[in-house]
Structure formats: C-alpha cells, structure tokens
Amino acid sequence: MNQQELPANAFINPSGSNKESIENFVSKALHRIISVISSSEIRSSLPKEINIPTQTIPEESIGDEKLIDQLETLLLSSINPSHPGWIPHMDPPPTTASLIGDFATASVNNNMLSVEMSPAFSRLEQQVVDKICQMFSLGPNASGVLCSGGSLANLQALAVARNEKLNTKEEGVQKLPKKPVLFASEVAHTSIQKAAMILGLGQDSVRAVSVDSESKMIIDELETGIKQARNEGKTPFCVVATAGTTTTGNIDPLEEIGKISQRENLWYHVDAAYGGALVFSNSHKDKLAGISGADSIILNPQKWLYVAKTCAMVLFKDQNQLVENFRIGAPYMEEDEDLINLGEISLQGTRHADILKLWASFQHIGRKGFQQLIDESYHLTNFLHNKLKAINCIQLASTPEMNIICFRGQPKWICSSRWDEWNKDLQKYLLDKHEIFFSLPTYNDGKWLRTVILNPFVNKETIKNINQGITSYIEKTQEYT
Numbered sequence: 001m002n003q004q005e006l007p008a009n010a011f012i013n014p015s016g017s018n019k020e021s022i023e024n025f026v027s028k029a030l031h032r033i034i035s036v037i038s039s040s041e042i043r044s045s046l047p048k049e050i051n052i053p054t055q056t057i058p059e060e061s062i063g064d065e066k067l068i069d070q071l072e073t074l075l076l077s078s079i080n081p082s083h084p085g086w087i088p089h090m091d092p093p094p095t096t097a098s099l100i101g102d103f104a105t106a107s108v109n110n111n112m113l114s115v116e117m118s119p120a121f122s123r124l125e126q127q128v129v130d131k132i133c134q135m136f137s138l139g140p141n142a143s144g145v146l147c148s149g150g151s152l153a154n155l156q157a158l159a160v161a162r163n164e165k166l167n168t169k170e171e172g173v174q175k176l177p178k179k180p181v182l183f184a185s186e187v188a189h190t191s192i193q194k195a196a197m198i199l200g201l202g203q204d205s206v207r208a209v210s211v212d213s214e215s216k217m218i219i220d221e222l223e224t225g226i227k228q229a230r231n232e233g234k235t236p237f238c239v240v241a242t243a244g245t246t247t248t249g250n251i252d253p254l255e256e257i258g259k260i261s262q263r264e265n266l267w268y269h270v271d272a273a274y275g276g277a278l279v280f281s282n283s284h285k286d287k288l289a290g291i292s293g294a295d296s297i298i299l300n301p302q303k304w305l306y307v308a309k310t311c312a313m314v315l316f317k318d319q320n321q322l323v324e325n326f327r328i329g330a331p332y333m334e335e336d337e338d339l340i341n342l343g344e345i346s347l348q349g350t351r352h353a354d355i356l357k358l359w360a361s362f363q364h365i366g367r368k369g370f371q372q373l374i375d376e377s378y379h380l381t382n383f384l385h386n387k388l389k390a391i392n393c394i395q396l397a398s399t400p401e402m403n404i405i406c407f408r409g410q411p412k413w414i415c416s417s418r419w420d421e422w423n424k425d426l427q428k429y430l431l432d433k434h435e436i437f438f439s440l441p442t443y444n445d446g447k448w449l450r451t452v453i454l455n456p457f458v459n460k461e462t463i464k465n466i467n468q469g470i471t472s473y474i475e476k477t478q479e480y481t
Helices: 019-038 064-075 096-108 118-133 150-166 191-198 219-231 254-263 275-280 319-326 355-389 416-434 460-479
Strands: 143-147 182-187 206-209 235-242 267-271 296-299 314-315 395-396 404-409 449-452
Touching: 019 064, 064 191, 064 449, 096 355, 118 143, 118 275, 118 314, 118 355, 143 150, 150 182, 150 191, 150 267, 150 296, 150 314, 150 319, 182 191, 182 219, 191 206, 191 219, 206 219, 219 235, 219 254, 235 254, 254 267, 275 296, 314 319, 355 395, 355 404, 355 460, 404 416, 416 449, 416 460
Parallel strands: 182 206, 182 235, 235 267, 267 296
Antiparallel strands: 143 314, 296 314, 395 404, 404 449
C-alpha cells in the first residue's frame, strides 16, 4: 500500500527496515510512562486538574514527541492507583508482568474468536481456566472462558442457567407458562439485575433476599422466598450467592445455599468476582467452603490478583452445559478437532487475548507470591479494624471477612441528620490533610466510608496515618460544636 501520508514508524515493518525508529519511539514512550508511574507517591491519588487535548483527529501526524507529551498529560490527569493512599476501590496498581503481557498481546493482535485466529492463546486460555477450575474443586468436567469484566461473566452464567433450567435457548422466554425468578441477596452486585433485564426476564425477576447484620444472605429468608414464589405461580430457576460483597466484603453462607439449590433443583451461581482470589491463599481459602458445589462461578483477576484490566472469567462445573446451552456456531471460521472456537461459547466474538497478561502474572509472581499479597492484606486489614474499634464514635458496618472495611462516624455531639455530611467532610479531610482516599458508598440509607486494603504499597505507617487523621478530625469537629 501507498503509505506516503503516514509516519515512517506507523507500523512495525516485517522486513525490519524501521526497527531502529520503532525501538526509539517505544523506548521514549515507555520511559515517560514509567517515569510517571514511578513518581506516583509525590502526586495525590486524585488528579488536581484534568487536562484533555483539544484536538481529537488531526489532519496529519502530530509526531512522536508531541504524542508522547500528550500521553503524559493524560496520565497525569488520571486516577493514580499506585499512590499508597489509594485505598477506596477494588482497583489496584497492575503487576508489571501484566503490562508486558498486554503489550505483547497487542503487538500480534490475535483474535480470541477462533483457534485459527489465536492458536496459542486459545489453548493457553483453556489450560489456565482448567487449572483454576481445579483450584475451586469443580470436578473433571469443568471449564470456562475469559470475559471482559465481571458483569459480562455474570450475564453469561445466568444465560446458561436460564437455558439449562427453562429450556429457552431456541424459543426464548415469551412462551414460558410461568414467570421465571431468581434469588440474590439484597446487597448482591447490580450486574445481576442488568443481566436479568438483558435476558428478557426483567429486573423484578430478581428476588432480593434479606441479609443479616453481617451482610450475609439469611438462609430462612431464601427458603421462604422460593416457597412464596412458587405459591405465586412463578418458576424459580437460580440462586446467586456472593463471595465478597462490593460494599462490605462479606461472604454468603455458600455451603447452605448450595444444599438448598440442589434440593430445590435450582441452578447455583456464585459471584466470586472479588473473593474468589482466596483460593490462592492456604490461610484463607476455607472461607470459600461450599463453593465447589456451584454450577457456575465468576472470578475477576483484575481485582485481588492485580492483573491489568480487563480480566475476568466465568467457570462451569460441566462444560457440556455451557456448550449445549450457549454455543452458536461460526460457519465462517474453521473448526479445530481438539478445541472449540472460544468465540462460539462466549458472549464476545472478537476478543482481546487477556489470557497472556494473566498467564504472565502467574509466571512472574507465582502462587506463593499471590498468597503473600492476600495474607498481607488481611494482616493490615485487621490492624486497621482494631484501630477503628477503639474510636468511640466509629460504627463498623460488619466484621471484615476480607480486606474491606466499611465504617462511618456517628458523633453524639451533632444531630444524626447531619451524620452523612460529617462523613463526607471526613472523607475530604483525609484526602486533603493526609493524602488518603476512601470511597463513600450509600449503605443502609446512609453515607459510609469504605476502604479496600489492596494496594501493595500500603503498610502499617499508612494505617497509623489513617488513625491519626480520623482522631484529629474528631477532635477538630468537637471543638467547633
């Protein structure tokens, strides 16, 4: 092709003729990117100002140097998750190996649609997924696929559940004699309702089961809900348990829910997007007792396994159920004798090979490395939990089961109607004065502060800084009351 209007390094020439120019461009860009990330500590978790280049699609190339300058500007205008004070969400700094894996994946630009278009990555994905299925003790017939995020993973799991239990793959839900319903706790992730909406079930098909004071699904309420739905002429078909609720990090009683699901002939799905990582810790994997009885599980390595976004997966106890209830053949793609084209059994057709950055992280860090990260998270979480319990006006939402703490101030010296405002101001104070950023979710009709002790650069000094910040804010607000 005529490339007269393109810069000489627009593509990597397969002949190697522009290798030096490419290496120069990439090395300069990498140097600038690494300089930004490796100086994260001197900048706030949140950008002080957001600068977006005004020019979106220029008429001609702006050149290497100006492009790199603008990339740096955008990075400096972004959230800074490598700062030790970044502890608000399940979004950690990524492993170095996952960055390298992402770059390598993009360089060959294979398509996970089919084995023909990704011969190595398709096989690698199945090997890694099957190993993780073994870690969850799902049995010899288990398998799954990677997805671009937990919402898509939940959607696919519920689609398979619907088709398996209601026989709706061919004709859909419109001919069903009774309205289908599924059950999830009242604090389950919102992607469950989104999935129900997309699957033609409607949001109101998700029956919210009450939780106890520890944000765990109440078993008696689940049993009552199933019975009541049937008395109303509806068809229960699925129960969703959560292993790691978004706001408080609690785990539903997985074993008991599994037994009820089996007894009632319901599909049992576990949203372990966050908490599923505990299978990597010998010290804490027992918290997932009963998860092996699930028909499907989702796991997001982009969270507690520190893989660059996006990286999620949906696992099935029986691969045949996935294939029979979800596979749509792609006649324009060559079939492989040994492996199904992954695009035929996943929501996405064209898909980035996220498997390489996951695999690369596993190789570089190892299971023991991930176990240490998880165990250290617990150690620091317990340290902060004990500090917070010692502060009189601090109310904890639940007892931490993971590395998430949700709390709020309930100062007796001001009216309870102002507590939300007090907690919002506490969040701002901690960020402005102590460079610690908490999220501020709404929970039980009030504003709470939440921390996720996930950042590998958090240490005991960070926790002491948090404690000092909270106590100084309390003293300050008491003085002005």
